[in-house]
Amino acid sequence: MKILFYDATSYDVDSFDRELFQYEGIEITYQETDISLKTVSLAQGYDAICAFVNSDLSAPVIEKLHEMGISLILMRCAGFNNVDLNKTKEYGMTILRVPGYSPEAVAEHAMTLALAVNRHLHKSYIKVRENNFSLVGLTGVNFYQKTAGIIGTGKIGAAMCRICKGFGMRVIAYDMYPNKNLDFVEYMPLEEVLKQSDLISLHCPLTKETKHIINKDSIAMMRENVILVNTSRGALVKTEDLIQGIRSGKFFGVGLDVYEEEGNNVFENREDEMLEHSVTARLLSFPNVIVTSHQGFLTKEALAAISQTTLQNALDYEKGQITEANLVTA
Ligand code: NAD
DSSP states (O other): OEEEETTOOHHHHHHHHHHHTTSTTOEEEEOSSOOOTTTGGGGTTOSEEEEOTTOOBOHHHHHHHHHTTOOEEEESSSOOTTBOHHHHHHTTOEEEOOSOSOHHHHHHHHHHHHHHHHTTHHHHHHHHHTTOOOOTTOOOOOOTTOEEEEEOOSHHHHHHHHHHHHTTOEEEEEOSSOOTTOTTOEEOOHHHHHHHOSEEEEOSOOOTTTTTOBSHHHHHHSOTTEEEEEOSOGGGBOHHHHHHHHHTTOEEEEEESOOTTGGGTTTOOOTTSOOTTSHHHHHHTOTTEEEOOSOTTOSHHHHHHHHHHHHHHHHHHHHTOOOGGGBOOO
16 A cells, blocks of 8 residues: 655654555655645645645645545544545545544643643743743642543543642543543532633644634633643633733633644744744733643654554555544545
8 A cells, every 4th residue: 555644854763664564565755845725736646645743735635635545544643624624525535533642741741831821831840941030930730639620531631630630639520421430520610610620721623613612702601821731632712802802801710732723833943933823823922821832742652652643544444444433424
């Protein structure tokens, strides 16, 4: 099977090449550019493409893939909200993903963001480098005995619940399907989680129901000085409303690994560009906001697991033995 691997970075190449020898018959060509209407034709002659979280897999791109006879899309990630599933279904294409590579990697990053904004690490790092050893402006709060509210307690949310419990926090959660393994978690309606939490961490997928789940109404329900962390998908949060909330002083801190406008930024070096009109620039202007570039998944363990599952998905597809749990359906 010949796979065109879009949006390849050095760490992708390293981790896939390390595993590839174990998957006989699979050939990968790495392509630095991501898939788009302009670059989709590069996939001519391949059997499958491999894509990532922000790859453009909209209807027109899917149409071109279909025209070129490509019927397999290997997503090297868990999320698939960027794939037009109606189109892939219409053309009978198969989408395989990596549903759970290392939930702890993402949950640990969520807690990293929460701790960093709480203890102002982003400021103290700079201050000390400038020989400013003053502690003014660096006061945080204890997480111990505070309430963590987890929205979505699947694999990553469950890992975050366990981390918060380890910090001695009371853990409350909202999910339509409570996780029976989390006997220390108190499930309650979303409104109650919003009202009672000192730390809110988002771990539900982006769906029609969850789009803008954090908006001006839900922000109004939150406690004053709440810490909000989003490592799930940017559009869970209505950014304009978040910005209003930050301006009004509602948040002690906000940690975002994902945000609505991230598409053009994620994994790109835009050092020389002016971002002054963008939402990113506005978010970055607040002293109590830390933004990272969708790096929650980025640990050695997670990368190894992503490569193994993606390659296994390719092999299983060839053998006609797809793992149901990895199959994306409309
Ligand atoms: P999962 O499918 O194991 O869990 C998702 C949970 O959300 C499920 O328990 C589900 O019942 C719940 N849910 C669905 N709709 C909900 C709603 N309306 N309200 C509350 N809960 C709802 O998924 P996961 O592996 O834990 O991943 C969660 C999300 O994390 C993914 O969808 C993806 O967007 C994101 N993610 C981010 C990164 C990163 O690098 N930042 C990496 C991997 C995944």
